[in-house]
Amino acid sequence: MTRYDVAIVGAGVIGSAVAAALSRYQLNVLWLEAAHDVAEGASKANSGIAGTGYDMPTGTLESDLVRAASSTWEATCEALDVPFARVGSLSFAFEPGDLANVTKLAEQAADAGVRAEILEGPRLREAAGGMAPAALAALHVPGEAIVDPIRLTIGRARLAVTNGVDLRCSTPATDFRHDSDGRITHVVTPRETFAVGAVVNAAGLNADVIARAAKAENFGMWPRKGMFLLLDRAIGEQVPKILTMIPTEYTRGVLAVPTTNRTVLIGPTATDETDKSDKSTDAETLDWVWDRARDLIPHLSRDHVIKTFAGLRPASDRTYRIEVSAEVPNLVHAAGIRSTGVQSSPAVADLVCSLLESIGVRLTPRRDPQIRLPRVPRLAELSTDDAAERSGSMVVCACEHVTAAEIRAACTGPVPARSLDGVRKRTRAMAGRCQGAYCSVGVGFILSVEQGFDSWDVPQGEPGSSWGVG
Template identity: 60%
Template sequence: MSTQHYDIAVIGAGVIGAAIAAELSRHDVRVVWFEAAHDVAEGASKANSAIACTGFDMPAGSLESQLILESNPDWENLCRALDVPFRRIGALSLAFDDDDAHSLLQLAAQAADVGVDTEFLSGAALRREAKTAAPTAVQALHVPAEGIIDPIRLTIGLAKLAVSNGVDLRRCAPVTGFWHHDSGEISHVVTPGGAVSVGAVVNAAGVNADQITDAADAEPFTMWPRKGQFLLLDRAVGHLVPKIMCTAPTPHTRGIYAVPTTNRTVLVGPTAVDGLDRADKTTDADTLDSVWARAQRLLPDISRRYVTKAFSGLRPASDTTYRLEVSPKVSNLVHANGIRSTGVSSAPAVARYVADLINRNIIELTPKADAKTAVAALPRLAETTTDDAVIGFVARPCATPDEHPMVVCACEHVTAAEIAAECRGPVPATSLDGIRKRTRAMAGRCQGAYCSVGVSFILSASTGEQPGQIRQGEPESQWQADTK
């Protein structure tokens, strides 16, 4: 048992846990942060549509809408401070017939209710904004303030800030139980590494939040995974999708999206199907065919041969969305879960809301005078050069041996220096997936076929393992090099 006492324990290192840890780290409290996986951003926060939405299609007055609206204006500042790519490119909902046009009228009225600006575009005006948009679309609703963001880098940036400010992040540390005081309050958080004494606990365990509430002997609720399948298109077609595009919602579906990402690829999807298996991230051909067929309505001229990858994400669905409250049964447990579909867009305001709950009900939070508000920004080749310039860059001789300007990942233009930098720092990568999430090396059209060996050698220098022992991701997923 650890003898050290922490004021607050945060459980779960998705975007919600990371935002809460970063917010708490600005205050004069000792925080320990437990994550079951080997890295931060391993749950829903790494596999989503990557939209920093305005909440224009949310019911006015809901907590969800309120927290999205509060987060939205500050993305430019926050992303600059956390070294996170963000662009406010706007979204277009397309109408193909009278029913769709009616649905867009309702959407525009809903947006007006929550105070988000929209404008109607004729079919011709739509195609001036997005040349490749379907010629059969008769109208579109434009929401200029919608943005695209890298949700993985957001989670990692928040984690780096939290750790830089003294939060004790423990990875590979699944919370398995709690000890209680006679009063019923939690006294210790239990993991396979031992029990840790704490004053309060934040349950941000995503789809497993119900297991945490059960283990804490708090009020029961149910969580389940709502799967969304995606296709990822190569960056060669990124310029053909200048804005987020979607079909108008119908009474049965929210429509399908084509989302240009901050790294110039395009996401197509997602589906939304409730399931039971919290580990099932498989994709299937029938669903992906239907995703593609629906996306073709939006962008009929883009060929499916540009698909580089299919993947799925699991939304943490629950009987209550945005469960942000002090447990009615265990008075030092705070729930921050059930954030199913918009957690990336609301995370900064969710974190402030949760800190306020803690401050008013459990522990007084005093701001720390010397708290950091930004993390070091790494020079990233792909973000500072065009594709043509990269070819020149590869050929350029090294300025100094320490600079390591050679490109290791040719698809995504990632240098050895960037990879080495992400093996160090406050939240270092410890696996190939960790490097992929931080730098995009191995995330391009070859999916690591050419560069994973080079990445393994650089990682091995920091982990002390042999290159052939470097893990793909979780401990059981070792990447097996043939060393015989």
């Protein structure tokens, strides 16, 4: 039986950051994911903000990690071929009573060492570009940024696997074996049992389930549902920055976030639920989000909505539980990481590595680890001249300008797509205005050829989700 130095449970944005970080060392790393692909949980349904932490009170682990990560984004995304942009943010005050909160937020940003300025009058109108016309003032934070969280997670996964990490999707950790000192010796899955030296619990919404199975802390976690509306590029061209209300003690409210794909996300809501699998949306809640969004973006039309969806963020009785378990000496929790998981993930990975080292995992650097991924030419991201030179590959997805060559590349190599959803996450094919109405057949054909599926049995997502059309 192969013995692994470390086993990571969970392949979301945190698990992928840990896997990529550990792949730099001379370690035998096992990486388990219950779903058929990486980035299947909260990592694919969030706002994609890579923030500075300006709106967080200083002195918390969360704020420390977000701020530590903020300066690393340019280098990280350039190495992983991930879209990133510091577009800045505007937090608007619409009522006279909110003006004091703008000043308070500016002072908080200054305490955190984050550059921010209060805008009013003509300067506000110029910066807002026609957005939020009723606002009295706004706090401008130029360092706030956006990132593609799905490509970030997949990029880290590709880097980790290239460096030798053993990724096993559709392989949930169901049980653990211990020695007489309470240390985990084996991770049990439905098909195989693995000998391990240490375990990282990065299971997101199910981190509490993993903790109980490992005979560790008995903490509670539940889904906090956030509903979004996605607007097409006609609106995206009008939204220059991240737009938000002045944050309260409990929420940042409804945001308008320009994406790296030049669309706009509207949302999210934040309602605590009990069902960890319920990602449904409802018309009443979406109507409420829409009404709030019109304060930020005037003259909105529902004609610009191309998709609605919900994500389940991991809420818990204690946030940012990043520590060695007090019950199991070789278990490290990376749990309770709520909506700021994307923006803190680089620093979370560094902290987890330090915790592993503190319990005896030797972090000996590898001689020549892969630190960059080869750049995949993407038609939508090329200049006109470069696109003309690469015109030999057929465009399969007209909405997102995705070629057959890009789809083939997504279906091969480390961490390949094994479903239509997997192709969409890697290329954005089927994610545009028509949501796959015109291109899904072509995408499915290429996927069937590359992965050996029968053409009528190409899965939409998890195994068994095929269209069933013969």
